[in-house]
Amino acid sequence: MLHRLVITLGLALLGAGGAHADDRLVGLLTPTGRTALNTTIRPRQVELRRQRSVPKGFTVPGGTLVTGRGWLVAANRVVTASAIVEGWPRDDADVIEIQGADAQWRPAAVGLIDARVGLAVLDVELPAPGQAPAAEKGALWPGRRVYAAGPSWPIELLVQARGAGDLRWYWRLAGPPLPPGTPIFDAVGNLVSIIGLLGAGGVPLALPEESIADLRAREGDWLP
DSSP states (O other): OHHHHHHHHHHHHHHTTOOGGGHHHHOOOOHHHHHHHHHHHGGGEEEEEEEOOOOTTOOOTTOSEEEEEEEEEETTEEEEEHHHHTTOOSSTTOEEEEEOTTOOEEEEEEEEEETTTTEEEEEEOOOOSSSOOOOOTTOOOTTOEEEEOOSSSOEEEEEEEEOOGGGTTSEEEESSOOOTTOEEEOTTSOEEEEEEEEOGGGOEEEOOHHHHHHHHTTHHHHOO
């Protein structure tokens, strides 16, 4: 009876819209809650593309276009995975562009890159949709549900465990593979991680919270 009471109470709170925090208890969002979450996080998720030149005499299967995503953390500032923009610019043909909510592509430049934490900050003329929610501390643990923005509904992922070997700092997420740079949020729209690298088989790997905390500690260096 107690088990049924806890589940019923959790669902009632979610249905009342109170409390997405109860996602930690029952792991569910109502349809209204999902729509509201996607409305919050989708403007914060931007698309990224990098057109790289190819050295003379070389060919690249599939072309030279590198794609990913990013987190619009503030006006004119996007955070993405450092692996996408490493070595930029190699020459005048090495172009980075970002697409915001208005579907327009805008040129971007690397303002800060730190391969140690796996993140880079890009400068782009793009307004931020309101104040950015804070990054949540202690947000990743096995069994936690987290979300990425989708076309109409959020994409749900389940935190599994730390990676192994060289990827031991990353978290494995169960769910569809996501491009590097994809921001990951909790059920109320707080940032909890960013996809850093993709492992074998397309398994999305999330950067540790320490990476986000390290970057945010240096906001004075890169925020406008």
